[in-house]
Amino acid sequence: MKRILIFIFLVLSIGQSGLFAQQDPLYTNYMFNPMAINPAYAGSRDALSMVALGRWQWVGVDGAPNTQSFAIHSNVGKTGLALGGNFYHEGIGPSSNFAAQLTVAYHLKLKLGKLSFAARGGVFHSMLDRGQLLFNQVIDPTNSGGVTSSTIPTFDFGMYWYTKKFYVGGGANNIYAGRLDFDVNADFVVHQLTQHFYLHGGAAIEVHKDFVLKPSAMMRYVINAPFSFDVNFSVLMYKILWLGVTYRFNSSVAFLLEVNPLDWLRVGYSFDYTYTSTVFRKGSHEVFLGFDFNLHTKKTTSPRFL
Numbered sequence: 001m002k003r004i005l006i007f008i009f010l011v012l013s014i015g016q017s018g019l020f021a022q023q024d025p026l027y028t029n030y031m032f033n034p035m036a037i038n039p040a041y042a043g044s045r046d047a048l049s050m051v052a053l054g055r056w057q058w059v060g061v062d063g064a065p066n067t068q069s070f071a072i073h074s075n076v077g078k079t080g081l082a083l084g085g086n087f088y089h090e091g092i093g094p095s096s097n098f099a100a101q102l103t104v105a106y107h108l109k110l111k112l113g114k115l116s117f118a119a120r121g122g123v124f125h126s127m128l129d130r131g132q133l134l135f136n137q138v139i140d141p142t143n144s145g146g147v148t149s150s151t152i153p154t155f156d157f158g159m160y161w162y163t164k165k166f167y168v169g170g171g172a173n174n175i176y177a178g179r180l181d182f183d184v185n186a187d188f189v190v191h192q193l194t195q196h197f198y199l200h201g202g203a204a205i206e207v208h209k210d211f212v213l214k215p216s217a218m219m220r221y222v223i224n225a226p227f228s229f230d231v232n233f234s235v236l237m238y239k240i241l242w243l244g245v246t247y248r249f250n251s252s253v254a255f256l257l258e259v260n261p262l263d264w265l266r267v268g269y270s271f272d273y274t275y276t277s278t279v280f281r282k283g284s285h286e287v288f289l290g291f292d293f294n295l296h297t298k299k300t301t302s303p304r305f306l
Helices: 003-015
Strands: 048-056 066-075 080-091 093-111 114-129 148-162 166-173 180-182 191-194 196-203 205-208 211-222 228-237 241-250 251-262 265-274 283-293
Touching: 066 093, 080 114, 093 196, 148 180, 241 265
Parallel strands: none
Antiparallel strands: 048 066, 048 283, 066 080, 080 093, 093 114, 114 148, 148 166, 166 196, 180 191, 196 211, 205 211, 211 228, 228 241, 241 251, 251 265, 265 283
């Protein structure tokens, strides 16, 4: 399992002469918390909104990614401004990453819906445990033992148009592709952030007062990595229970559950089944807890579900 751990780390985190891959945390429940991928979502729920999320990917594989994140955002009175914050920690193999970011958004009223623009900035801190860089107990030539770390700034930008029934948004994350030097061998062990581009959209279609359909999709492109996309179809029943399924192109199928027992409380769970690899077929688990305070609208088909 040690070789699997190191392989995951090498593919996802370090490179020589430009080896890059998906680096932002991967979320299955992003359609219930778009703030995780698009800063322009900040303030769109007309509430002080908070979401805490945990993800355990590829259960049973040593060194597999695990992520904990927290997002908070709110509109600022009637000014059109919104503020927010994103924080996450991700452990993957011998590396541990932490990010803290602040968001400023502005919502412009249009004849149809609103259009939000947002900028997000913060820091990305990464640590590498060089003592885990082993292959069958043979010391890796880059390994000098101990823990090394590095910190760089991060910048994201997003746009988000939404009505009471539809939305579409897009963004660019890690605009500044900073390089983290782990001070092991600067010519080899490098963790470099790369630009991530997202385009996502969806709708909340009320076919009955107790039955709402919510189709959505997201396209994702990372520099020097394959294009990917997710398609989700969810159903809200009696304004309490969301059930959904997501197809991730050439990767996995996920099943989602969200319960809204109170206007201000959301609880969700998802299970990902990877059908492209026998190693990762024990799946991935994701849970989240969401709160919305000081709401000004009744619980119905609204941007709060978008």
